[in-house]
Amino acid sequence: MNTLIETKDLTRILREAVPVALVRDVSLSIGEREFVAVTGPSGSGKSSLLYLLGLLDRPTDGTVTIRGRDTALMDEDERAAMRLVNIGFVFQFHFLLPEFTARENVEIPMRKLRHLGRNEMRQRASDLLAALGLADHLDKRPDQLSGGQRQRVAVARALANDPPLILADEPTGSLDSQSSEQVFMILEKLVREQGKTVIAVTHDLEMASRMDRRLHLIDGRLTMGAATGDFRSTHEP
Numbered sequence: 001m002n003t004l005i006e007t008k009d010l011t012r013i014l015r016e017a018v019p020v021a022l023v024r025d026v027s028l029s030i031g032e033r034e035f036v037a038v039t040g041p042s043g044s045g046k047s048s049l050l051y052l053l054g055l056l057d058r059p060t061d062g063t064v065t066i067r068g069r070d071t072a073l074m075d076e077d078e079r080a081a082m083r084l085v086n087i088g089f090v091f092q093f094h095f096l097l098p099e100f101t102a103r104e105n106v107e108i109p110m111r112k113l114r115h116l117g118r119n120e121m122r123q124r125a126s127d128l129l130a131a132l133g134l135a136d137h138l139d140k141r142p143d144q145l146s147g148g149q150r151q152r153v154a155v156a157r158a159l160a161n162d163p164p165l166i167l168a169d170e171p172t173g174s175l176d177s178q179s180s181e182q183v184f185m186i187l188e189k190l191v192r193e194q195g196k197t198v199i200a201v202t203h204d205l206e207m208a209s210r211m212d213r214r215l216h217l218i219d220g221r222l223t224m225g226a227a228t229g230d231f232r233s234t235h236e237p
């Protein structure tokens, strides 16, 4: 399996009066086509780790390497370009822009990349939304959609530039069980059918057990799951 993202001794310390270690010495390697859960108690550093993997935050120490490129040496513009091409984000709360329609929200990352013409962007956004069952909702604004529909728009937006990696922070955390299952199945299909890698923070252990692999954090440290195959979530006590 080809490695997509890896970290070495990744550490993030907040320099407060009393320093707070959000993430400590995390070394891991995640391949293409992996469906990975990040679990751990509240405050264990799950979101902090995801932000570091997504280049939304810089480590105090250690490295994040994406597709063989060490991101520590990059300036902010290079990191932003790396994100735009390689990573799609889905958060617990959708963060869609309220004044834009579903289709326009999905077009925004494409506009930033500037590799498609106007009509192509429209078409691609429509196709992505249609594939997620939202063909009848293209021109609706977020407040005209249900929570599950909004989260599916957020998934379409994450896929806008066809990145190999999707990072999701409790993507089903604010949804009812039916919408939650629907969004989970969408993420699973992205891995199985489109070859994406999905790394998702979840509190839901039943959901985590259905994923390929589980990274478990306690106090910012990885307690299992550092390498592919070294821990399968079904073996968790």
Ligand SMILES: Nc1ncnc2c1ncn2[C@@H]1O[C@H](COP(=O)(O)OP(=O)(O)OP(=O)(O)O)[C@@H](O)[C@H]1O
Binding pocket: 014, 020, 021, 022, 040, 041, 042, 043, 044, 045, 046, 047, 048, 049
């Ligand atoms: N900017 C900050 N200032 C101070 N403390 C912070 C900051 N960001 C995070 N923390 C603390 O760092 C720890 C790790 O936070 P993080 O959000 O990564 O945990 P988490 O596992 O995702 O938690 P949850 O499951 O509750 O979302 C927590 O104790 C949190 O309170």
